[in-house]
Amino acid sequence: MNKIRAVLMIIGLWTVFGCSSKSDISSSAASLEVKTVLIIGDSISLGYGEFVGESLAAKFVVRGPGTNARNTTFTLENIDAWLARHPNNDIITWNNGIWNATTGHKTSTDQYRTDLITIARKLKATGSRIVFFTTTPLLPEAAPYKNPDLIPEFNAIAKAVLPGEGVEVWDLNSYSSGLQYIDGTHFDRAGYKYLASIVSMAILYQPSVVTTFD
Numbered sequence: 469m470n471k472i473r474a475v476l477m478i479i480g481l482w483t484v485f486g487c488s489s490k491s492d493i494s495s496s497a498a499s500l501e502v503k504t505v506l507i508i509g510d511s512i513s514l515g516y517g518e519f520v521g522e523s524l525a526a527k528f529v530v531r532g533p534g535t536n537a538r539n540t541t542f543t544l545e546n547i548d549a550w551l552a553r554h555p556n557n558d559i560i561t562w563n564n565g566i567w568n569a570t571t572g573h574k575t576s577t578d579q580y581r582t583d584l585i586t587i588a589r590k591l592k593a594t595g596s597r598i599v600f601f602t603t604t605p606l607l608p609e610a611a612p613y614k615n616p617d618l619i620p621e622f623n624a625i626a627k628a629v630l631p632g633e634g635v636e637v638w639d640l641n642s643y644s645s646g647l648q649y650i651d652g653t654h655f656d657r658a659g660y661k662y663l664a665s666i667v668s669m670a671i672l673y674q675p676s677v678v679t680t681f682d
Contacts, residue, residue, distance in 0.1 A: 503558035505671055506596075507532045508543065508550065510566050512604055512663070515655060519664030524671060528559075539567035539575060540583030547590050557596045559671055562587070563640075565603025565626075566653065569618035577618075581625045588633040599670050600630050601640040604663075610652035638670045 505528050507517050514536065521530035533550040537543045543564055564587070567573045568580055575583070584600075591598045602623040606616035623641055630637050643666050647659035655663065 503528050504556065505530045506550075506554050506557040506560045507562075507667075508537050508547075508560065509563040509601070510536050510538060511654060512566065513537075513561070513563060513601075515660040516664040516667055519661050520667050520671070523664060523668045528671065537562075537564060539570070539573045540564045540580060540587065541573070541575065542567070543587055544583060547587060551590070551594060555594075557594065559599065560591050560594065560596045561599045561601060561667065561671070562591065563601045563603060565619060565622045566606065566614065568622060569603075569606065569615045571613050574615065574618075577621050577625060580622055581629055584626060585629055585633060588630055588635050592634050598635045600626055600635050600637050601667065601670070602626055602637065602642075604641055604644045604655075607649055607652035614653065636670070636675060638666070640666060 505520075505524070507513050507520065507530065514532070517530065517532055521528075524530060531554060533546070533554065535546075537546075564580075564583070568575045588598065588600075603619050606614050606619055608616060610616060619641070623639070627637050627639075640663060643663065644655075644659075647662060648656045649659070650656055
């Protein structure tokens with residue numbers, strides 16, 4: 469409950485700009501420096517991305533590469549093209565994990581670690597602030613095509629290695645407890661809205677040091 473209150477308080481910060489109507493939002497946005505956020509991730513990020521864009525519209529342009537980032541291998545194959553097509557981002561949020569635990573796309577924990585570091589360095593080279601969100605849980609019914617047991621291992625790796633690469637790690641996994649799933653992997657609309665509030669909080673946050681947020 470305390471976490472929820474904190475989220476609502478921080479997401480409410482944008483109302484400080486006096487945006488009480490659509491016309492207020494337009495005039496306020498015009499007077500502010502609008503920043504750009506690039507969201508890279510799988511179908512979970514595609515699910516919450518729309519709501520992030522809505523909640524931060526007064527201060528941020530929220531965009532994505534226009535495709536599912538799948539696993540770390542696919543992201544590495546395409547990251548240079550995505551960054552070239554969408555340059556000059558103030559913030560890049562990122563996740564890989566579910567596809568790395570999926571049959572046909574699965575990677576070892578060692579490969580996952582190596583890939584995360586490589587992706588992190590490519591993203592950091594842009595000069596953007598980089599935020600990684602841990603992978604949300606897979607329920608037992610997601611098996612046999614996905615391995616739920618790999619997700620905690622992948623998240624532990626991300627928390628261990630990414631702060632050392634200058635990447636913030638926000639534990640989206642821990643905020644997913646109790647949300648309604650539709651198939652053991654994906655969330656319902658209310659679930660995505662809630663996850664969007666956490667992602668929006670991370671985007672609004674202004675860190676003094678790179679760390680992990682549980």
